[in-house]
Every structure is written in structure tokens, then in C-alpha cells.
Amino acid sequence: MEYGSIEREIHVDASPEVVFEVISSPVHLKEWWPDEAELDRATPGGVGQLVFGEPGSPDALAEQFTVVDADPPRLFSIRWLYPEGAAPGPGNSLLITFELVPTSGGTTVRLTETGFRERGWEAAVLEEAYRDHVTGWDTFVPRLGEYVKRLAANR
DSSP: OOOSEEEEEEEESSOHHHHHHHHHOHHHHHHHSOSEEEESOSSTTOEEEEEESSTTSTTOEEEEEEEEEEETTTEEEEEESOOTTSOOOTTTSEEEEEEEEEETTEEEEEEEEEOTGGGTOOHHHHHHHHHHHHHHHHHHHHHHHHHHHHHHHTO
């Protein structure tokens, strides 16, 4: 099996502008991905945190992230899962890219997560991390679609 990247694609019935807001705003992120989200700004260099689980509980997983690219309403990418205090980059983090393509009646969201092999993890750790993220995106990408649909219906 190849552990280089994870790719998912979903069509949503909303404009790229609405979808960009949903993938780049903490208010919207926590509705479909983490349980809590913070972001100082949705521009390159912006920093934030994603919390999975009940914030403040010992079982919660908090991960920092940095915005790498933001080209509204076309592209948004972040680096995450890097050591605290380190500058994120290839070799010490994973890169998530959301590409938004306008289509008739909505937007195609192309999600790509890369950097697994570059982390230098031993084979068992690499395989476990990769499979965990595959399972995660299989859950969260449909939730993104459902949330965008509800949001667009209320606008």
C-alpha cells in the first residue's frame, strides 16, 4: 500500500465563497471537523489550534496548525502535526490542501493530505497514522458536505 497522500473529493451545492468560509473559519470548522477550533487569521502565517475531544479533558487531543496558503475562494492549505515550538515544513508536518473548483450548481472540494512518508516514521507508525487519517477523512468529508448543505439552506 502507498502511504504518500490521501485524496478525497466531494461536490457541494454552495458557492466557493461559502465553502471557503466553512474550511477557513473556526466557527464553521468545529461544526464538521474538530470539536473546537481557534485561528488568529486565515492568511499565510496564521496560527491556530484544533481540539479533538472534550476541550480541557485529559483525553482531548490538541494540535496546532499554520496556514500555508489562502487564495479565497479557490485554495486553503495548512500544515499540522508538527512539534511544538518548531516551524512547520516538509519533514516535520502534514500538509492539508483544500482546492475549491466552481461547478454548475456548486463547488467541487478536492482535499489532499500529504507528508506521511516525509515524516520519517518507522513503518508501523506510518501505517497506523495513515490509516487513522483515512478513517478520519472518510468521516469528516461527508460531514463537511452535510454542514455546507445545512448552511446554504439557511442563507
